[in-house]
Amino acid sequence: MKPRHKRILLILGGLAILAVAATLVLNAFRSNLVxxxxxxQVAAGEAPQGRSFRIGGMVKEGSLQRQADGVTMRFVVTDT
Known part of the structure; x- marks a missing residue:
């Protein structure tokens, strides 16, 4: 095999490895998006069902309740 062919195969192999790595990284990124x-939006049912999501808002004043176990807390979140 000529050195030119070896070089072309090496470049094509490197590009293939890079494409596989980029695909794996993008797939992992997409599955971990929150x-x-x-x-x-949550009350209207626009939040995804069966997936994790974050809720952005403020805790309604006076709604914070601490449970007797000292760990559990309940509160109402509002977007004013």
Whole structure:
């Protein structure tokens, strides 16, 4: 095999490895994306079902309740 052919095969192999690595990274990134939703969107059912998401809002004043176990807390989130 000529040195030119070896060089072309080496470059093509490197590009193939790079493409596989980029595909794996992008797939992992997409599966770990977490979106913010407002409380109004969550109440309207716009938040994804069966997936994790973050809710952005403020804790309603006076709604914070601490449970007797000292760990559990309940509160109402609002977007004013």
């Amino acid at each position: 979106f913010f939703f407002s409380p109004t």
